[in-house]
Amino acid sequence: MPAKKKISPADVCELYNVKRWGSGYFTVNDQGHLCALPEKREDGPRIDFMEVIEEMREQKIAFPAVLRFHDILRSQVRRINTTFREAITEYDYKGCFFGVYPIKVNQMREVVEEILDAGQPFNHGLEAGSKSELMAALAYNENPEALTVLNGYKDEDYIRLALMGRKLGRKFIIVVENISEFGLIVRIAKEMKVEPLIGIRAKLAVQGGGRWAGSSGERAKFGLTCSEILNGIALLKKHGMTDCLKLLHFHMGSQVPDIRIIKEAIAEAARIYADLALTGIKLEYFDVGGGLGVDYDGSRSANNSSRNYSLQEYAQDIVSGLQQICDEVGVPHPNIVSESGRYITAHHSCVITNVVDTIHQTNSTFPTERIPDEHFLLTNIREAAETLTEKNYQEIFNDAQQNKNDAINAFKLGVISLEERARIETLYWQIISRISRMLAGADFVPEELQQVEEMKASQFLCNFSVFQSAADTWAISQLLPIMPVMRLNERPEVRCSIVDITCDSDGKINHFISQSGYDQSLLLHAQKKGEEYYIGLFLTGAYQDVMGDMHNLFGRLNEVHIYCDDDDPSDFYIEEVIKGTSAKNVLATMQYNPEMMARDVKKEIDRQVQQGRIQPREGVKLVDFYEDCLEGYTYLKFS
Numbered sequence: 001m002p003a004k005k006k007i008s009p010a011d012v013c014e015l016y017n018v019k020r021w022g023s024g025y026f027t028v029n030d031q032g033h034l035c036a037l038p039e040k041r042e043d044g045p046r047i048d049f050m051e052v053i054e055e056m057r058e059q060k061i062a063f064p065a066v067l068r069f070h071d072i073l074r075s076q077v078r079r080i081n082t083t084f085r086e087a088i089t090e091y092d093y094k095g096c097f098f099g100v101y102p103i104k105v106n107q108m109r110e111v112v113e114e115i116l117d118a119g120q121p122f123n124h125g126l127e128a129g130s131k132s133e134l135m136a137a138l139a140y141n142e143n144p145e146a147l148t149v150l151n152g153y154k155d156e157d158y159i160r161l162a163l164m165g166r167k168l169g170r171k172f173i174i175v176v177e178n179i180s181e182f183g184l185i186v187r188i189a190k191e192m193k194v195e196p197l198i199g200i201r202a203k204l205a206v207q208g209g210g211r212w213a214g215s216s217g218e219r220a221k222f223g224l225t226c227s228e229i230l231n232g233i234a235l236l237k238k239h240g241m242t243d244c245l246k247l248l249h250f251h252m253g254s255q256v257p258d259i260r261i262i263k264e265a266i267a268e269a270a271r272i273y274a275d276l277a278l279t280g281i282k283l284e285y286f287d288v289g290g291g292l293g294v295d296y297d298g299s300r301s302a303n304n305s306s307r308n309y310s311l312q313e314y315a316q317d318i319v320s321g322l323q324q325i326c327d328e329v330g331v332p333h334p335n336i337v338s339e340s341g342r343y344i345t346a347h348h349s350c351v352i353t354n355v356v357d358t359i360h361q362t363n364s365t366f367p368t369e370r371i372p373d374e375h376f377l378l379t380n381i382r383e384a385a386e387t388l389t390e391k392n393y394q395e396i397f398n399d400a401q402q403n404k405n406d407a408i409n410a411f412k413l414g415v416i417s418l419e420e421r422a423r424i425e426t427l428y429w430q431i432i433s434r435i436s437r438m439l440a441g442a443d444f445v446p447e448e449l450q451q452v453e454e455m456k457a458s459q460f461l462c463n464f465s466v467f468q469s470a471a472d473t474w475a476i477s478q479l480l481p482i483m484p485v486m487r488l489n490e491r492p493e494v495r496c497s498i499v500d501i502t503c504d505s506d507g508k509i510n511h512f513i514s515q516s517g518y519d520q521s522l523l524l525h526a527q528k529k530g531e532e533y534y535i536g537l538f539l540t541g542a543y544q545d546v547m548g549d550m551h552n553l554f555g556r557l558n559e560v561h562i563y564c565d566d567d568d569p570s571d572f573y574i575e576e577v578i579k580g581t582s583a584k585n586v587l588a589t590m591q592y593n594p595e596m597m598a599r600d601v602k603k604e605i606d607r608q609v610q611q612g613r614i615q616p617r618e619g620v621k622l623v624d625f626y627e628d629c630l631e632g633y634t635y636l637k638f639s
């Protein structure tokens with residue numbers, strides 16, 4: 001490889017901002033492969049993505065696929081618990097920390113089980129926001145010391161299920177979101193003869209920030225106003241149930257980008273806690289909700305896809321902010337509960353896809369020589385191409401733009417022919433490519449010409465669906481880190497955007513992280529003939545995994561669950577493979593009957609065979625092929 005084309009692991013990490021968004025969990029090795037460092041230590045276990053991919057290919061697991069690093073999930077659970085414990089020790093805070101994992105962030109059973117298992121030493125519990133999630137919590141959170149916090153709107157069945165948890169001796173806390181729920185809880189608890197644990201969700205005046213700012217503030221959908229809190233307490237008092245009130249909850253919305261919002265919320269909620277404590281309400285838990293952000297773009301800023309604080313700062317600000325007000329008022333320090341989900345799950349999974357094709361913008365290749373009686377637009381652009389120099393490229397750029405637009409209009413009016421248009425396009429892209437080469441050596445690039453690189457950018461067609469695997473990039477312009485997992489010792493030189501295989505023109509990604517902020521294109525390597533090129537979409541473990549839909553009937557992905565193993569030469573083993581949805585199952589969820597479809601197709605083929613239009617042997621093959629495809633994966637297949 002020529003030296004110019006080489007790039008060092010350190011430089012390539014910098015180029016893709018790996019260390020920042022990866023939070024220490026990813027690095028690049030000397031072979032130019034991306035590696036996961038589940039213990040965040042360079043000298044710890046190191047899982048080479050290409051070795052995982054090799055093993056998957058041997059096992060015939062098709063791409064795209066989700067890779068789940070269970071050790072990263074476990075490490076994040078430990079990290080949040082130990083960081084809060086350290087802050088508590090540091091400030092000599094008297095309460096304890098209890099984390100609960102909100103199931104909605106990633107409901108996969110394996111994820112929930114792993115979090116509970118890793119959280120066992122810390123009594124890490126669950127948070128549920130619907131009846132189905134509550135039923136999962138009933139079955140899975142068996143730890144009598146761990147909390148289960150129950151949010152969301154509730155009906156009678158919801159409350160009965162929650163009180164069933166109490167009957168089983170578990171700490172299930174029903175958080176009242178809506179004033180009418182008080183009466184419901186009192187009545188059903190009496191009926192079931194069980195003492196409920198009740199929480200209240202406060203509607204804070206502090207407005208959250210980022211994309212989910214609407215989760216808090218006066219117009220929020222959830223929570224009780226101060227007067228509702230006091231009325232609710234009066235109702236509990238009337239029934240002699242004030243001692244059931246255990247928890248004060250608030251939630252500022254997910255991905256809070258700015259630490260100031262968290263500090264202000266703590267201050268306001270701590271006052272509510274302290275005032276209630278002064279009137280003799282013995283609240284044991286102060287629940288700060290979710291919102292702990294993930295630095296998706298690695299900028300450490302208050303951007304919507306980032307956060308301007310660390311986990312340590314977050315924990316310290318909560319502990320010290322709450323302590324200060326409790327001490328000032330002279331009330332006990334409550335236990336602290338956090339419902340962080342995004343922070344725990346985002347890093348542990350990624351989507352690996354292969355590039356299927358490259359759509360080159362500049363790929364117009366048509367003869368450009370003069371033709372008899374050609375239109376003057378064609379003559380003009382040819383002359384522009386011939387006179388292009390380092391001195392006049394800005395002028396030629398402007399002329400070429402104008403000329404191309406005029407040509408399209410002229411074509412629509414039937415004034416120029418298809419062949420003339422093809423020649424103009426070819427000349428236009430030749431001009432753009434040459435200007436781009438001139439700009440590469442220029443000290444100064446005029447503003448208008450800065451778009452040249454973006455205009456030239458190719459589109460890499462990747463074997464996945466944005467709607468299934470990266471829903472938030474489409475729905476809310478969430479940024480996800482995207483980079484190749486291989487050839488990282490070669491300097492990437494192709495500017496491109498990513499398009500998926502759905503038939504939806506929204507199925508694309510053209511918003512990327514760059515060293516200087518954001519970019520509409522990404523640098524990748526030119527595809528090589530006969531070699532698969534794998535790229536990864538990272539930090540997909542929170543929300544993306546489960547919010548994907550079946551647009552175009554592309555189903556769920558194959559999943560590979562990876563564990564570290566010190567004794568293994570590759571430091572890992574694949575513990576479980578979950579097959580993605582087959583075409584048959586995707587069709588069945590939309591009310592099709594695949595068996596009947598296969599029968600109908602067979603019947604039709606039989607008829608053609610009888611009429612002699614298809615050979616019997618070929619007919620059998622066609623029927624088998626249709627049935628195989630029904631059983632098959634919904635994505636593109638490559639051998």
Ligand SMILES: *Cc1c(COP(=O)(O)O)cnc(C)c1O
Binds near residue numbers: 105251292340343
């Ligand atoms: C969604 C949600 C969470 C999780 O928030 P993250 O920002 O993902 O940690 C926590 N609590 C409640 C009430 C929620 O609705």
